[in-house]
Amino acid sequence: MDNVLCNLLNIQYPIIQGGMAWVATAELAAAVSEAGGLGIIGAGNAPGTIVREQIKKAKELTDKPFGVNIMLLSPFVEDVVEVIIDEKVAVVTTGAGNPGKYISRLHKADIKVIPVVPSVALAKRMERDHADAVIAEGTEAGGHIGELTTMALVPQIVDAVSIPVIAAGGIGDGRGVIAALALGAVGVQMGTRFICAEECTVHDRYKNYILKAKDRDAIVTGRSTGHPVRVLKNKLTKQYEFLEKHQASAEELEKLGTGKLKNAVIDGDIENGSVMAGQIAGLITKIQPAKEIIEEIMNEVQKNMQRLNFILK
Numbered sequence: 001m002d003n004v005l006c007n008l009l010n011i012q013y014p015i016i017q018g019g020m021a022w023v024a025t026a027e028l029a030a031a032v033s034e035a036g037g038l039g040i041i042g043a044g045n046a047p048g049t050i051v052r053e054q055i056k057k058a059k060e061l062t063d064k065p066f067g068v069n070i071m072l073l074s075p076f077v078e079d080v081v082e083v084i085i086d087e088k089v090a091v092v093t094t095g096a097g098n099p100g101k102y103i104s105r106l107h108k109a110d111i112k113v114i115p116v117v118p119s120v121a122l123a124k125r126m127e128r129d130h131a132d133a134v135i136a137e138g139t140e141a142g143g144h145i146g147e148l149t150t151m152a153l154v155p156q157i158v159d160a161v162s163i164p165v166i167a168a169g170g171i172g173d174g175r176g177v178i179a180a181l182a183l184g185a186v187g188v189q190m191g192t193r194f195i196c197a198e199e200c201t202v203h204d205r206y207k208n209y210i211l212k213a214k215d216r217d218a219i220v221t222g223r224s225t226g227h228p229v230r231v232l233k234n235k236l237t238k239q240y241e242f243l244e245k246h247q248a249s250a251e252e253l254e255k256l257g258t259g260k261l262k263n264a265v266i267d268g269d270i271e272n273g274s275v276m277a278g279q280i281a282g283l284i285t286k287i288q289p290a291k292e293i294i295e296e297i298m299n300e301v302q303k304n305m306q307r308l309n310f311i312l313k
């Protein structure tokens with residue numbers, strides 16, 4: 001497609017898969033890239049050695065461009081940046097912090113840098129720091145989130161910066177893609193929908209918990225710690241809410257949450273693990289190959305654009 005994002009990243013469709021910690025492995029990233037989107041490996045809190053293994057595996061699975069997401073709360077960020085440069089990864093997205101100090105080093109290695117931003121202020125700072133684009137992620141998203149909705153955040157960032165804006169948060173089908181483009185975005189990033197891709201390696205119980213989720217099941221915990229995270233309701237969130245209600249310390253809350261994403265993703269413990277997912281979970285009804293997800297979404301875009309043209313003429 002002749003689209004700003006497709007031309008920037010050399011991809012067929014303006015669809016990026018979210019680089020979710022523990023969830024976005026090489027298998028998922030390669031399948032999304034093979035299908036014409038941009039697959040992203042989620043570095044999460046993993047050390048450089050693990051990230052390098054994932055990059056090498058993705059290179060075996062696809063010749064198409066793929067990226068790596070750097071989670072800026074990780075203790076291994078410096079090491080991961082060096083591995084990404086050494087492995088000549090095409091694109092880096094970043095989350096949960098300000099990547100400003102890494103951008104010039106990544107650009108020197110001819111790597112595109114696309115930070116996730118939850119606010120206009122950070123989007124403007126990223127433009128000043130020469131980011132190639134920004135992902136404006138609304139609070140509807142799963143995992144670590146900001147406070148503004150996608151509907152409110154995206155147009156304000158589009159008006160505030162001149163670099164391309166990608167919309168994320170609460171987007172799960174062709175209607176969401178059209179809405180994002182209407183708000184001025186050049187493409188979308190989706191996380192929760194791709195967790196339900198066949199190639200995603202999370203435990204089946206995690207995927208099925210998303211399929212069973214209703215519109216109000218994706219709730220926010222941890223606001224009191226300064227690191228709000230959106231997850232699906234379960235026993236863990238009830239424990240978390242009890243502790244937050246009784247003014248537990250940030251350390252106690254941190255202790256409760258540590259390692260819980262892995263428990264859900266690897267062990268399939270959907271009751272006591274952290275089942276990170278966005279508010280769009282209630283819209284997702286099936287597990288499909290990544291190629292089928294992307295083709296279905298692009299068909300919905302075409303069909304709904306015709307419907308819109310009809311209504312608006």
Ligand SMILES: O=C(O)COc1ccc(-c2c[nH]c(CNC(=O)Nc3ncc(Sc4ccccn4)s3)n2)cc1
Binds near residue numbers: 071073097143144
């Ligand atoms: O430095 C500042 O000005 C603050 O900057 C930022 C603040 C927030 C963000 C932000 C919001 N959303 C994203 C992208 N999404 C994400 O990063 N989602 C994530 N999900 C799970 C993650 S691992 C984690 C992290 C915290 C607690 C528990 N686990 S990271 N980035 C980006 C920058």
